[in-house]
Amino acid sequence: MSSRGRSPWRLLWVALAAACVIAPAMAATGGLKVVVFEVLEDGTQERLPGATVTLSEPNGQFQARTVITDVNGEALFPVVPVSSSYELVVSMPGYASTRLTQVRVLADQVRPIPVALAPEMNVEVTVTGRRQVVELSEGATSSTAISEEAFADLPIFGREYQNALSLAAGVQDTDGDGNPNVHGSREQDFQMVAGGVSNVDPLTGERLSSINPDAIEEIEIIDAGADASFGGAIGGFGRINYKSGGNEFEGSFTLYFRDSTFDNDAAGGRDPLDYQVFRPALYFSGPLVKDKMWFVTSHELIRVDQPIDLIGGADFVQEVRGLTNFDQVTWQVTGKDKLQL
Known part of the structure; x- marks a missing residue:
């Protein structure tokens, strides 16, 4: 009797277990x-x-x-x-x-x-390193080069190239007369060469003439370790390379103007001085014979009234009048030889 009574319950439990197993499969x-x-x-x-x-x-x-x-x-x-x-x-x-x-x-x-899917973007960066070779024959030259573009963008006063010389290390022009000293040497000890010609007055040792900056291609200042190609001074050296023209015609006209009306405020209780700076300049270059001969012409009119303040004396205005002219023809004689007139 007892075994027969338990058999229906066993069947029920078996059915429930089967349902639990089959149910997940039917999800x-x-x-x-x-x-x-x-x-x-x-x-x-x-x-x-x-x-x-x-x-x-x-x-x-x-x-x-x-x-x-x-x-x-x-x-x-x-x-x-x-x-x-x-x-x-x-x-x-x-x-x-x-x-x-x-x-x-x-x-x-x-x-x-x-x-x-988008194509993968690959950026390849190649870093190349090499040891710096020291040429003992050239010595340890310390120099600063100022290109034509850099000179035009420099925040300097006026149009004189001398105003840019003090930007080189060790070069100073405390009195602003355009004759710098290098590492404490005298002003007369600075040697400047423009286009292969000395621009130093042999009598005073100071600068000889003004140069139109529109004709300058590069200014190089050597403050230490100059080689044997430099001489005639015991201080620093400077070298100006002129433009030689190219196969494309180019030109420019510049005007530098300054008047006492704009900046004379009679500081110190003194009567103001009337002065004016007027410097128009014209530059033009191009080919005479393409790939063979080129020309450069540059002219600047200088009309400068320079106010001079004297301590214990009457102030006055110093007049400077002049004209800077630069005309050059370059001939490429051979692949290695060049003639400039």
């Missing part, structure tokens, strides 16, 4: 079809076979799967539990990887997921 599922492509420059799409597509679920309820796209650029995940928190990662050599989050799987549907 709602869906699918995903990932289509991988590249957008070309003309706007059309090109499928990408061989791309790697990985599907995962951050909560761990789904074991990650990886599928390679077929010849049609498609990766199929036919049976996937319904969820809205899947993550897709698509990658392919030569393309930037793409990550999609919160991918949703719908019940009883294979949902298409289009994924566009």
Whole structure:
């Protein structure tokens, strides 16, 4: 009797256990079809076979799967539990990887997921290092070069090239007369060469003449370690290289103007001095024979009234009148030889 009474209960427990096992297998599922492509420059799409597509679920309820796209650029995940928190990662050599989050799987549907891959941008940086070779025959020369463009942009007063010399290390012009001293040497010990010709007065040791800055290509100041090509001074050396022209015509007109009306405020209780600076300049260059001969012409009119303040005496205005002229013809005789007149 007892054994017969327990048999229906046993059958019930067996049925419940079977239902618990079968129920998860009958949970709602869906699918995903990932289509991988590249957008070309003309706007059309090109499928990408061989791309790697990985599907995962951050909560761990789904074991990650990886599928390679077929010849049609498609990766199929036919049976996937319904969820809205899947993550897709698509990658392919030569393309930037793409990550999609919160991918949703719908019940009883294979949902298409289009994924566009962009070509990977590669930036290559090459760093080359080399040891600096010290030429013992040249010595330890210390120099500063000021190019034509740098000279035009320098915040210096006036149009005299001497105003730029003090920008070099160790060069000073405390009285502003255009005759600098280098590392404490005398003003007369500075040697300046312009176009291969000395611009130093042999009597006073100071600068000889003004130079139109429009005709200057480069200024070089050597404050230490000058080689044997320099001589005639025990201080520093300077070298001015003139422009030689080129195969293109170029020219400029500049006007430097200053008047006491703009900056004379009678400081110190003295009567103001009337003065004026007027310096128009014209520069023109170009070819005479292309690739063979070029010309440069540069002229500047100088009309300067320089106010002089005297301590214990009457102030006065010093007048400077002049004209700077530079005319040069360059002939390329051979590939290595050049003649300038």
